[in-house]
Amino acid sequence: MKLNKANTIRVLYFLFFCCTASWLPLLADYCKSRGLTGTQISLILSITPVMMLIVQPVAGMIADKIGYKKTLLISSLFASLSYLGYLYKNDFGWLVFVTVFMSLFYNGIQPVLDSLSLQLANTSQGFSYGSLRIAGAAGWAITGIITGQVIDAVNIKVIFLVSAISMFLVFLFSNLLQKDRLEKNTAGENPFKHFRKVVSNRRLIFLLLCVFLVSTSATTIWNFYSIYMKENGASATLVGFGLSFQGICELPLFYFSARIIFRLGLKATLIMTVIATAVRLVLYSLVKDPLSAIPIELLHGLSWSLFWVACVESVNKMVDEKWMATGQSLLYAAYFGAGAVAGNYWTGYLYGTGMRIADIFLLNSIAVCLVALMLWLFLPRIARISTNSS
Numbered sequence: 001m002k003l004n005k006a007n008t009i010r011v012l013y014f015l016f017f018c019c020t021a022s023w024l025p026l027l028a029d030y031c032k033s034r035g036l037t038g039t040q041i042s043l044i045l046s047i048t049p050v051m052m053l054i055v056q057p058v059a060g061m062i063a064d065k066i067g068y069k070k071t072l073l074i075s076s077l078f079a080s081l082s083y084l085g086y087l088y089k090n091d092f093g094w095l096v097f098v099t100v101f102m103s104l105f106y107n108g109i110q111p112v113l114d115s116l117s118l119q120l121a122n123t124s125q126g127f128s129y130g131s132l133r134i135a136g137a138a139g140w141a142i143t144g145i146i147t148g149q150v151i152d153a154v155n156i157k158v159i160f161l162v163s164a165i166s167m168f169l170v171f172l173f174s175n176l177l178q179k180d181r182l183e184k185n186t187a188g189e190n191p192f193k194h195f196r197k198v199v200s201n202r203r204l205i206f207l208l209l210c211v212f213l214v215s216t217s218a219t220t221i222w223n224f225y226s227i228y229m230k231e232n233g234a235s236a237t238l239v240g241f242g243l244s245f246q247g248i249c250e251l252p253l254f255y256f257s258a259r260i261i262f263r264l265g266l267k268a269t270l271i272m273t274v275i276a277t278a279v280r281l282v283l284y285s286l287v288k289d290p291l292s293a294i295p296i297e298l299l300h301g302l303s304w305s306l307f308w309v310a311c312v313e314s315v316n317k318m319v320d321e322k323w324m325a326t327g328q329s330l331l332y333a334a335y336f337g338a339g340a341v342a343g344n345y346w347t348g349y350l351y352g353t354g355m356r357i358a359d360i361f362l363l364n365s366i367a368v369c370l371v372a373l374m375l376w377l378f379l380p381r382i383a384r385i386s387t388n389s390s
Helices: 005-033 038-066 068-085 092-106 109-123 129-153 158-174 191-199 202-231 236-255 257-264 266-286 290-318 321-352 357-378
Strands: none
Touching: 005 038, 005 068, 005 109, 005 129, 005 158, 005 202, 005 236, 038 068, 038 092, 038 109, 038 321, 068 092, 068 109, 068 158, 109 129, 109 290, 109 321, 129 158, 129 236, 129 257, 129 290, 191 202, 191 321, 202 236, 202 266, 202 290, 202 321, 202 357, 236 257, 236 290, 257 266, 257 290, 266 290, 266 357, 290 321, 321 357
């Protein structure tokens, strides 16, 4: 099979998010169906972000050192095998073990894909990060609706079979990638020396702090959406439709992200997307009918897709190209690592006290508004990006 680099990256994004959409939004619901307590569910949900927080910076340095292709091959193969472990047993101890093993390899994949996308966008006319990342949104949208229907027809454990197949296809298509252009340039350099240089950037650290705070509040959407919908009487099929609609709403924002950021600037874009997150949380808190929650997903593209592109591009402006994966790994560690850990425990604690997810959404919206204010007051202006797109 012959694919150019851009289309290979798009296929990898599509398959990776097919995998992610199969298990990530439904893991809490799966754990609840196994009879786990709120504390146990929070612990399992926190394993992946904890592993990301611990492993991600090191994984980024390793990827910059050994090459993106090798990292993808190793990570995707072992991650695909790990999902089959969920089909073996479902007691609490086993779920903890399998989730730790899965997270060790799963966590390193998307930062590498983002680094490949940024590398291509920086060196080739006609491409932007958003125009490549859009394929991931398509994968999320398609898988969400299919998975919901399959769960209703079979049972919820099927999510791990879909995840295993999707991730194994990531492994197969990763073989089509060529050797990294910068791999030889970094082979003789000390990654820890450059890691210290990266983390000494005060603008970067402030941005990561804001990303962490947004993630702490938005994690309730990512990991407790299924429970929220079912609290309001939704079926698994409707939950799957909602997740798919989220993916559909991502598509235009990813595609036009470079043009929007070029016109508004990175700082203004970040503030606008954070405010959109706060509005989304408030609307969730007001809805009592699950069908009425679906239109709220129209904000998903603005509050997530455009927000994430702005974060990725901001980090890209702050970090040397040779250590791009290291910078992106720190971003992932802040959002999907530290922020997700804090968000899971925060939501799990409040949910364990009897608070409904809708009420937690309202509480979280206040914190997100404060982040928007912090960005407006303290984030320096960031250089504009080009309008390259495809």
